[in-house]
Amino acid sequence: MAISIRHLASVAVCLQCLRVPAQGGRLLVVPVDGSHWLSMRILVQELHARGHHIVVVFPENNLVIHRAPEYSSKTFRTAYSKQHVRDIYRSLIRFPFINGTFFERFSENLRLIQKFSDFFLITCEGLLRDSELLRELAEGEFDALFTDPFSPCGSIVAAHLSLPSVFLLRGVPCGLDYEAAQCPRPLSYVPRHFTGNADRMSFSQRVHNVLGLVMESVVCHVTYSPFDELAARFLQKEVTVKELLSRGAIWLLRFDFVFEYPRPLMPNMILVGGMNCKDRKPLPEELEEFMNSSGEYGAVIFSLGSMVSDVPIETADQIAEALGQIPQKVLWRHTGVKPSTLAPNTKLMKWMPQNDLLRHPKTRAFISHGGMHGIYEAICAGVPMVLVPLFADQLENVLRIKNQNAGILIDLKNMSSRDLVEALNTVINDTRYKENMMRLSSLHKDQPVKPLDLSVHWVEFVMKHKGAEHLR
Structure with missing residues (x-):
């Protein structure tokens, strides 16, 4: 009888290791259109395969976000037609053909950035004005919110619904992500946006890096200050995008140190570069x-x-x-x-x-x-x-x-x-x-855990523990 009990105990342990939750978690996804969604979709599909119920909220008129069996779709109206959205993204091809001095090109780039900022802002306003949709989401009993902080709209919704958030991103174009996470970026070896510097810099390149910091501040103001006003108006309290992003539980960063220069990171910053890599399938x-x-x-x-x-x-x-x-x-x-x-x-x-x-x-x-x-x-x-x-x-x-x-x-x-x-x-x-x-x-x-599996783990971690305060 003792042997049988030991055998039963062993079987129980094995079943415990292999068990699949009878009921998965509930995840709300507020994506950014375009290539940003293509990255998020990979993780959404994997989370669905592991038994989680996922709701994706997106504008009716968009480029690449479509209804799919892996998630429930909730759409909202915006002021943009589908053709207008297409034209806005097509204007990206103008960037490499801008002529003039450095400052003339920077000014023109700033105008294009402003155009996209306005587009994301108006899209977000469309979501926040949809009171019926927001009521449905409030009743959805979600465990967490998954978003790309390139557009702060998801963070505004997370604050409204009091949900912990998981971010997936390459980076915010002005370093606001690192500021929000209180992650140091030493000017001596962490290159700033727009500079073209590497991690090893001469004195003149470090001076250029300081100028890059100034340009980042300008870009941040142009891009995100309108969202400060929108968030304060919607949440009915004084709040900034930086404050909203600082509440992010986990930052899934789409690079690793095979690709990126060495730099400081915070405990809640997880490297998942290459999560989109897949085994080869037969070609047509x-x-x-x-x-x-x-x-x-x-x-x-x-x-x-x-x-x-x-x-x-x-x-x-x-x-x-x-x-x-x-x-x-x-x-x-x-x-x-x-x-x-x-x-x-x-x-x-x-x-x-x-x-x-x-x-x-x-x-x-x-x-x-x-x-x-x-x-x-x-x-x-x-x-x-x-x-x-x-x-x-x-x-x-x-x-x-x-x-x-x-x-x-x-x-x-x-x-x-x-x-x-x-x-x-x-x-x-x-x-x-x-x-x-x-x-x-x-x-x-040569990694102990594949980037996609690591991404899934940390989303599930936040869903299970309602955040990751100990890592912030």
């Missing part, structure tokens, strides 16, 4: 044939991301001419006018399975704008890059890859066909670029 038959037909030279994958899939026709013609001069075949995600110089080796696509293509054995190089999604997919696949930054944090991202000698940076505005040909030939034929990217890939993959 047509694409598989195209890749295999590339022979010993292989193929080049070209995408400027989910938000900008076309460029001015003059630039597109220049790019197509260059791609026709290399021996590789090329898959180019492009939805604009077909370039007149398009060569037989180049195939245009409106959408492509980028992760699966990058992991294909025939892939030799990746031309990218430098978004975090694409960079980590390239790191995971070990594919060297030709980098063409367009806007936002992309210049900073590509400089980190360039400094690792895993890619070559090209200025889109001043690029010639010859520049692109030389860059591609270099990253493909100079084995150091491939070796360096494979080194980054090996380091990134």
